[in-house]
Amino acid sequence: MVVESQEIFKEFKEHSVAEFFKKNRQMLGYSGPIKSLTTTVHELVTNGLDACEAAGVAPDIYVKVEKLGTDHMRLIVEDNGPGIPKKFVGKALGTMLAGTKFHKFRQSRGQQGIGGAGVVMYSQITTGKPARIVTGTGEGKVFETHLSVDTKTNQPILTDEKEYSGKMRGTRIEVELKGVLYQKGEQSPDEYLRRTALANPHAKLTYIDPDNLTTVYDRAVSKIPPIPKESQPHPKGLETDDILSYARTASARSVKSFLETSFARMSAQKAKEIESRVSFDMNKRPQDLQWNEAEEIVKAIREMTFIAPPADCLVPISEDHLEKALKNVLQPEFFKVITRPPAVYRGGVPFIVEVSVAYGGKSGKAINAEDPTSERMEIMRFANRTPLLFDAGGCALTKGVQSIEWKRYDIKADVPITVLVNFTSVYVPYTGAGKQAVADEEEIIKEIRLALMDTGRQVGRYVSGQRKRYEREAKKKMLLRYVEPVAEAIADLTGANVKLAEKKLLHVVETKYSEFNEEAEGGDESNGSEENGNGKQEEDD
């Protein structure tokens, strides 16, 4: 039986993005009860931190996960950010692909305008209940509403709206969730918040877990990081379509002035140089720029040199803050931290990689006692200070870490090491809307490698020194055990004084095995904690 085209296309329909993500909720991170719970915490905490930072406020985030039934929880997240103006509450949290971040070339945790509405939707499709939103902008009025997403139209539904007097500044979101499971461990809200504290030492986090236990992560630093500047794309890495897209909405009157004003590190002189390399008249309107002309511009840029992107659009954790946070959370015996200079990946997108390698203390994964092959290296991935707990296998950050031959640095599988990678960028190329893994980009992996080769070598040297010191001490102990019987034997054979022989032998052992200890290097090359972070180096033997 052959069916005709007209028949088939009777069923043709258009769908909203909310319908799409309702049907494919696993794409937003809602797959399995453990991941679903952590996803909701992740989305709301991310929004809270972003809100505070966009307003220049030191974040103070309250998170409560309350158990209502077997697979039934209530989640409350409250921030002290600027609040949401009444008329935007619905769209900001009840419409997907709407927000203040998507179209901006600026570093933030959220960048899609999906996450918040995703939580509201997950809540309503698992419990039938709307979210409760309370928000105030600090101007004397508090707005409270129940909110759902109309998935057919991707529009918010507000009910029980109330407005009253109050000094509140910030936003509180309450949702009920079903099909979720709280389980301590690597993928729990607990771990998510622990890592959030690690990468956000300027934030205060208060977490009340389902057993009603309160954990407070106090600020490890008092300085609020600067608000990342909205940046311009860097010329290197721009593609033809990028230039045309920017040209289409440009206000400049000529292509030349458009180039001068739209991109970072571009100057009148650089625009002139481009002009000298292309075959067309750059005085035409940017809107009239043709594909082949934009291609010429890209080619010219590739042949020219530009200085690196400005650093003020990127706010990494910083070496100083990362050190304090590591000491606070991991208390490592030794560690190294590096913040790399800014680099650029495809599309002219600036980014910064920072890594730390920490040894000892609470570093490394809790090993599985029953599995001797279980590795001790723990990899903590962050993108714009947001912990990534899922999809590790498909992530460029993991690949960067695994591209290092750790054994070459004497770091074997049984060494308790935590490797932290934070990727900071005005745009994070996530592999999925659930934002759990960074797409493979050559430049990103390369920067991670460079950073880890440096830190890895230094930590490896310390670990290897430690190992040799333990081996030496074990040897010394063993030899010391023989001092007495050997001294007695010598006395028997030669008639020498036992005590004297013993003393001389002791001296030999002590001298031999303390010599190495004196080879210890000063602490200046190391930035490990001062009490016990002295790197030790050995000659190869």
Place this chain on the structure above:
Amino acid sequence: MVVESQEIFKEFKEHSVAEFFKKNRQMLGYSGPIKSLTTTVHELVTNGLDACEAAGVAPDIYVKVEKLGTDHMRLIVEDNGPGIPKKFVGKALGTMLAGTKFHKFRQSRGQQGIGGAGVVMYSQITTGKPARIVTGTGEGKVFETHLSVDTKTNQPILTDEKEYSGKMRGTRIEVELKGVLYQKGEQSPDEYLRRTALANPHAKLTYIDPDNLTTVYDRAVSKIPPIPKESQPHPKGLETDDILSYARTASARSVKSFLETSFARMSAQKAKEIESRVSFDMNKRPQDLQWNEAEEIVKAIREMTFIAPPADCLVPISEDHLEKALKNVLQPEFFKVITRPPAVYRGGVPFIVEVSVAYGGKSGKAINAEDPTSERMEIMRFANRTPLLFDAGGCALTKGVQSIEWKRYDIKADVPITVLVNFTSVYVPYTGAGKQAVADEEEIIKEIRLALMDTGRQVGRYVSGQRKRYEREAKKKMLLRYVEPVAEAIADLTGANVKLAEKKLLHVVETKYSEFNEEAEGGDESNGSEENGNGKQEEDD
């Protein structure tokens, strides 16, 4: 400096789904030049096969990948399907989240209404050129147009429209692509098409590669698989929100008749049983059904038994066709195929798992000669007959295969084995819009395990038999070498006839080592190829 909320929300904007996927094109599979090329082939071939099958036509798909420059290709895909009516061409291929498949509970390869428009968009943002579409519905007119996506609005832009007389029935899509790389190997269009042929033995595929070499995969079977019936959700696995969503648009006059008519394997009797278990009156309108009432229905269903979903909504490859395809493409020495009975996962979604384990011939991965630890097991994943070449690590199908302890079946890392898994369902829970991995669902992994335990054991027995046979023959050869000198020694010692001793010794060796060969089992338990697929079994020794 504190920024006020009003200031921040000045920048509030809504965005189209096309804008979203333009910015996040890696989520559609456009990351890296190799993957980008295969993604375009995948999307267009998938659409072509779906079109043919929806119309009940035996697919004949033409694919040409033409090299235009270093990273610059032209891709042409033509099908002999029903064609697209003129007024739908723009939306079908130039609007995301639009199509005939998204809202249907019916098995098809595409299910999002994104892929086709994604290819058109990728083409235009990398080359600035529109796609060229030629389509005819077999009614005497051919429609030809250039097509782009207006990403701001997610609407199609048609230019150079032409309509002329012609008998064409089918659709031809031509796109130019940049930022793509053709490289033979596991993730190439070549491999994609080889696997497509394997899972679609009823389709003819003609492939012209960038070196202008033509590969034709002829039909291995002449029977066209039946058109999958549009199905109804199965009661088991339904969640509260599912029932309410269906109830909202139901035409039935009461909840009772709504239940009777909206779900598979539901009968008047079953509806009555539900009625006896709930606390409310099921004569109310479905639109008036409340959350807690729907929850009661879910609870009742969980306590009842229902027969498995009907098989006519699921069209797997089938054991028969899979066997023919395997012989055609892999020419294995021995193999086993299983199509499991239908099962249901969360949401009442019916599915079928089929697997094959093939040994020898072209089975197994091309081993890396320089790496002795490189494994030989090749895993081929399919969802609704579509090969999945990327994101293997995050896929439930991979996890199902890896959950088997292959060593227990005597299948070690060095055995050349191809494991094929085809997941057939009315809805595939892909982890991302790029449709390369299936989300973890317990029931799916369980079905894969069951299927593989069975096939794995049988193939393992054969492999182990083969191994023992080789070992035996090696022993026999070795012993035969000693027959002559031993016979001579015996003759020397005992004065016996050398020839006679030799003959007797030969007889002993021959008897000892042919005995086992006669233990070979008949071919009835095996469905391996007849010439050489005889399973052999050994006693443990």
